[in-house]
Amino acid sequence: MLNGTLTGGRSGNAGYSLGVSLYEVDTxxxxxxLGASQALASDNRSIYGRQKVSVNDTFETEFDFEYGKTYAIVANFGVSASDGGIADFSHTASFAMSAAEGTTLVSSAGINYGIAAAVxxxxxxxxxxAGLGMLSLIARRRN
Structure with a gap:
């Protein structure tokens, strides 16, 4: 489930991308x-300028598996904003799974914030x- 807003501001832009893939794992x-992959869900949106978009999405998928094999489900979620744009999801993205009888689920999650420095x-x-020049001029007049 994904809930949030994208706001473009005066001339900014904002967006998000979501991808969920299933991989066979060779240990x-x-x-x-990670072996061959199968895309389970994918979505992306972007806006520009004076727009505000509410995002309320639920993605459901299913896949077949073979007992005795190991699989990895990899979910990637990214947001972007520039020039005054805002992508606000305030910790509302969630991920849930249910397993068939006789299977085991193991989960781990990580966050990688790649925030760019202001230029x-x-x-x-x-x-x-101009400010340094004014300070220099004032300092010369005082001497």
């Missing part, structure tokens, strides 16, 4: 390898240089 003595606009540098 070895020293690790594992100053050219006007910011111009204001900084």
């Amino acid at each position: 070895y003595e020293w690790g594992y390898n 100053p606009e050219p006007e910011t540098y111009a204001m900084l240089l």
Whole structure:
């Protein structure tokens, strides 16, 4: 289930992407390898400018499996916003699974926030240089 809002602002943009895939897992003595994948769910949206979109989505899927094999379900969720845009999901994305009788589910989750640093606009540098010039002028007049 996914609930949230995308707001573009004056001239900004916002968006999200969601993908859920099933992988066959080959296990070895020293690790594992993800085999062939099967897409289970996929969605993405983006907006630009003076828009506000409410997102209320539920994704359901099913798949066949073979007893005795190991599978991995990988869910990726990403949001983006720039130039005043807002992507607000406030911890509302949830993931639930139910297993057939005789199967075992193991789960782990992780979050990787890749937040980009703000890049100053050219006007910011111009204001900084003008301010430093004014300070230099005031310091010279006082001496």
